[in-house]
Each structure stands twice: as structure tokens, then as C-alpha cells.
Amino acid sequence: xxxxxxxxxxxxxxxxxxxxxxxxxxxxxxxxxxxxxxxxxxxxxxxxxxxxxxxxxxxxxxxxxxxxxxxxxxxxxxxxxxxxxxxxxxxxxxxxxxxxxxxxxxxxxxxxxxxxxxxxxxxxxxxxxxxxxxxxxxxxxxxxxxxxxxxxxxxxxxxxxxxxxxxxxxxxxxxxxxxxxxxxxxxxxxxxxxxxxxxxxxxxxxxxxxxxxxxxxxxxxxxxxxxxxxxxxxxxxxxxxxxxxxxxxxxxxxxxxxxxxxxxxxxxxxxxxxxxxxxxxxxxxxxxxxxxxxxxxxxxxxxxxxxxxxxxxxxxxxxxxxxxx
Numbered sequence: 135x136x137x138x139x140x141x142x143x144x145x146x147x148x149x150x151x152x153x154x155x156x157x158x159x160x161x162x163x164x165x166x167x168x169x170x171x172x173x174x175x176x177x178x179x180x181x182x183x184x185x186x187x188x189x190x191x192x193x194x195x196x197x198x199x200x201x202x203x204x205x206x207x208x209x210x211x212x213x214x215x216x217x218x219x220x221x222x223x224x225x226x227x228x229x230x231x232x233x234x235x236x237x238x239x240x241x242x243x244x245x246x247x248x249x250x251x252x253x254x255x256x257x258x259x260x261x262x263x264x265x266x267x268x269x270x271x272x273x274x275x276x277x278x279x280x281x282x283x284x285x286x287x288x289x290x291x292x293x294x295x296x297x298x299x300x301x302x303x304x305x306x307x308x309x310x311x312x313x314x315x316x317x318x319x320x321x322x323x324x325x326x327x328x329x330x331x332x333x334x335x336x337x338x339x340x341x342x343x344x345x346x347x348x349x350x351x352x353x354x355x356x357x358x359x360x361x362x363x364x365x366x367x368x369x370x371x372x373x374x375x376x377x378x379x380x381x382x383x384x385x386x387x388x389x390x391x392x393x394x395x396x397x398x399x400x401x402x403x404x405x406x407x408x409x410x411x412x413x414x415x416x417x418x419x420x421x422x423x424x425x426x427x428x429x430x431x432x433x434x435x436x437x438x439x440x441x442x443x444x445x446x447x448x449x450x451x452x453x454x455x456x457x458x459x
Contacts, residue, residue, distance in 0.1 A: 138443065141436040145429055152425035158244070159418035166330070166411035172296070173327050173408040176401050187394050191345045193383050200313055201391045202343050232265045234287070234308055234317035236340065236399065238324035238406045239275030241292045245413040248325055248333055249274045255335040256323050257282070267317060269308060271300070271403075287311070296407050301400035309395060312341045324402040325409040331416065333409035340398060343391060 191202075237256065239249050260266050268279045272292040279286045288307055290300065308320045319341060326336035339347070
């Protein structure tokens with residue numbers, strides 16, 4: 135059993151640690167509220183954008199756009215009629231085994247199992263892929279890629295305040311890699327914010343864009359669909375056309391699809407930041423509570439040790455007095 139001096143030192147050290155974790159909990163709680171508001175506020179915009187893209191896609195030929203689907207192999211004559219798309223397809227066919235993954239993580243630790251759960255899901259899905267390229271954001275994600283021996287194509291710093299600029303930089307990089315054919319698919323992996331107590335790792339397919347997935351996402355929001363349907367029905371003209379596209383459908387599709395990718399990445403960045411601060415606040419709260427419980431146990435042990443020392447001293451005095459009689 136430790137002596138009283140050692141126990142007092144441990145109690146004092148744990149109390150100091152609990153004060154630090156309590157302060158970190160309060161800081162994380164302040165940042166968490168701001169990050170949660172940003173993440174929740176961005177979801178309606180993403181739903182509206184998905185609905186708009188889902189409304190636009192039935193009016194175009196989705197097989198002709200490189201971001202929507204990979205072109206099937208065509209004959210030599212058809213390739214001569216469309217040189218640009220032929221070059222894109224041939225380059226993509228030569229690199230049909232590469233998969234790109236945008237991995238969003240945190241820069242700092244002390245956020246529980248947030249990063250560990252994300253890396254476990256990523257490893258389960260892409261662990262067997264031979265040719266995989268990572269685009270990481272955050273120090274923990276970069277360390278994971280290096281530790282697993284995978285290819286780190288690009289690394290971005292995780293800023294404290296999320297801005298659309300970072301999302302555009304990542305979007306331009308992965309979109310160019312996809313159009314050039316260096317990757318056949320691009321996935322987005324990030325911790326999805328569900329609640330303060332729950333953050334789930336999520337992997338979504340970013341490229342090529344699946345029109346059926348966008349249509350399903352827009353159908354999952356009945357209130358938004360009903361509202362926009364009512365608005366569009368009121369805006370119909372005599373020809374029955376619901377929407378007016380300017381300058382034309384193809385140019386609008388190019389802009390909307392690029393913006394759709396940027397919005398997905400930006401919303402994932404917001405979800406990651408909200409998940410990070412929520413997980414850190416809960417981790418620091420648990421650490422503070424555990425420190426208090428440990429101090430209580432050490433205080434009990436300290437009192438027992440001190441009482442045992444006093445009892446031994448009394449026994450020694452009594453024994454010495456009895457021996458002198």
C-alpha cells in the first residue's frame with residue numbers, strides 16, 4: 135500500500151488534470167454549438183440542390199456527360215466523331231483499377247474513438263483495393279494513410295473555421311483526376327454528425343454521379359418535394375413547361391454538377407467539424423467525471439492508510455508502555 139505522501143501527490147495531480155479536462159470541455163462545448171449550427175443549417179441547401187439536380191437530369195442525356203457516368207466502349211468511327219470524349223474514355227479505360235478516397239479527419243486527438251471508427255470503416259471497404267489514392271484532410275488521416283502504406287495523392291490542412299474555399303480546392307483536384315482518368319471512382323469518407331452523443335462514419339460515392347441516387351435523395355424529403363411541386367405547378371405556362379433553363383440545359387448542367395460536388399464536400403467538412411467538437415466535449419466530460427471518481431477512491435485509500443498508520447502508532451505506544459511496567 136502506498137504511503138500518505140505518495141497518495142497526496144497523486145490526488146493533487148489528478149485534481150489538476152480534472153481542471154484541465156473541465157476547461158477543455160467548456161471550450162469544446164462553445165465550438166460545438168457553432169459547428170453544429172453550421173452543419174444543420176447547411177443540410178436544407180444540400181437537399182434543395184439535390185432536388186434541383188434531380189429535376190434537371192431527366193431533361194438531358196446522362197450518358198454524354200463525363201461526370202455522370204463512365205462511357206461504354208465505342209467503335210472507332212464513333213470515336214472519330216467525338217474526339218474529346220474519346221480521349222477521356224480511352225484514358226479512363228487504361229486506369230480502370232484506381233479508386234480515389236477523400237478522407238476527412240481531425241488534426242488533434244482527445245476526441246474519443248471518432249477517427250478510429252472512421253479508419254476502421256475505410257479499411258474494411260478499401261483494404262483489399264490494390265490501387266487506391268487518398269486525398270486526406272487532417273493530420274490523423276494523413277498518418278493513417280502513411281501507416282497503412284497507401285498512396286497519398288494530396289494532403290490538405292484542416293482549418294479551424296470551415297470555408298467553401300477548401301471544398302473547391304478538393305473538388306477541383308479530384309474532379310480533374312477523374313476526368314483525366316487517373317481514378318475511375320471517387321469516394322468521400324467522413325464522420326457524419328447525428329447528435330451530440332452519436333457520430334457515425336459515412337462513405338458516399340462522389341464520382342461518377344449516380345442520377346438514381348440523386349433522385350432517391352430528393353424523394354426522401356417529401357415536404358421539400360411537395361413545396362417545390364406546388365411552386366412549379368403555379369409557374370407553368372401554356373405549354374406545360376415547369377422550369378425555364380438559361381442559357382441552356384447543357385451549360386446549366388455543367389455548372390450544377392460541379393457545384394453539387396463542391397456542396398457535398400463542403401457539407402462533409404461541416405459534419406466533420408461538428409462531429410469533432412461533439413466527440414471532444416463528450417470525451418473531456420467523461421475524463422472529468424472519471425478523474426473525480428478516481429480522486430474519491432484515492433481519498434478513501436488515503437484515509438484508510440492514515441488511519442492504519444495512527445492505529446499502528448497507538449499500538450506501538452501501548453506496547454512500549456506495557457513493556458516498561
